Amino acid sequence: MDIFGLEVSPGSICTFQENAYDQLASTEQAIADALKGEPVAGADETGMRVAGSLWWMHVLRTNEWTLYHLDPSKGHSAIESMGVLLVFAGILVHDHYKVYFRYAALHVLCNAHHLRELQGVVDRDCNHLAARLQRLLRLAWHLSKGFRKIGMQAMPEIIRQRIDSLFEQTARRAQAEEAAYMERVRQRQGCDKVKNTKAFNLFKRLVEYKEETLRFMTNFDIPFDNNGSEQDIRNGKVKQKISGCIRSEKGAKWYCRIRSYVSSARKQGQNVFEALLIAMRNYDNHPLLGAE
DSSP: OTTTSOOOOHHHHHHHHHHHHHHTHHHHHHHHHHHHTOSEEEEEEEEEEETTEEEEEEEEEOSSOEEEEEESOOSHHHHHHTTSTTTOOSEEEESOOGGGGGSSSEEEEOHHHHHHHHHHHHHHHOOHHHHHHHHHHHHHHHHHHHHHHTTOSSOOHHHHHHHHHHHHHHHHHHHHHHHHHHHHHHHHHTOSOOOOOHHHHHHHHHHHTHHHHHGGGTOTTSOSSOHHHHHHHHHHHHHHHHHSSBOSHHHHHHHHHHHHHHHHHHHTTOOHHHHHHHHHHTOSOOHHHHTO
16 A cells, blocks of 8 residues: 555455465475575474464574474474474574474574573572573673684683583582472471472573583584574564464464565565565566575
């Protein structure tokens, strides 16, 4: 309407979406194929309403490619239907959703999540060890950025080992102190067992997944966090906030394929309006296929 001064009927919009969906099948496959060969990719998932039910939007992404998938399942069947992680052999950055550990990628955990969870422990319990772990993570990231600026590909081994050792010692000490606190609570209540505290579970995870947490120090191509995936998946939450839900399974498929195309086109510097025109006109030279 803003471009041509004409109103577009809802039926025309649906037709445009369906045509674009049909023409972008090969492009969606090209995006999936490109992601399979990427050295580093991010993954995330979030709930969305589809036809009145809770579905899950999954995203796999890099700085050039984005692939969306909506599915009633949050688990491995939905992730595998995207057709990427079963053969992906690179580095996968995620938020510690355990299903991802089923796949043979080299895993990296989001430290933005760790910093937020540690801040929660500090605010709730005034835990000085949680604050120390925060400082170690921030120091490691600050040093990594500095070394990268001078052309290095990884943190010097002696510094990396020192941070690694301090982080493990602090996390183990924090876990032990929280376990001792839980034991005092158990004795005071006179029960056989008490539920693990959130702080204990966090410290335990940081000990068990120390390598996945600190892997960004070993290769500066690995991001410190998974914020890129969270930014890519945010559009789905905005859409849900505005329109309430996607009204049909067909609409969910339309949305994911077209959104994958639009997001990837924008990342590659394509004009989104022109890219959509190409998709609806059934040109053979799709911009993303040409950039493959």
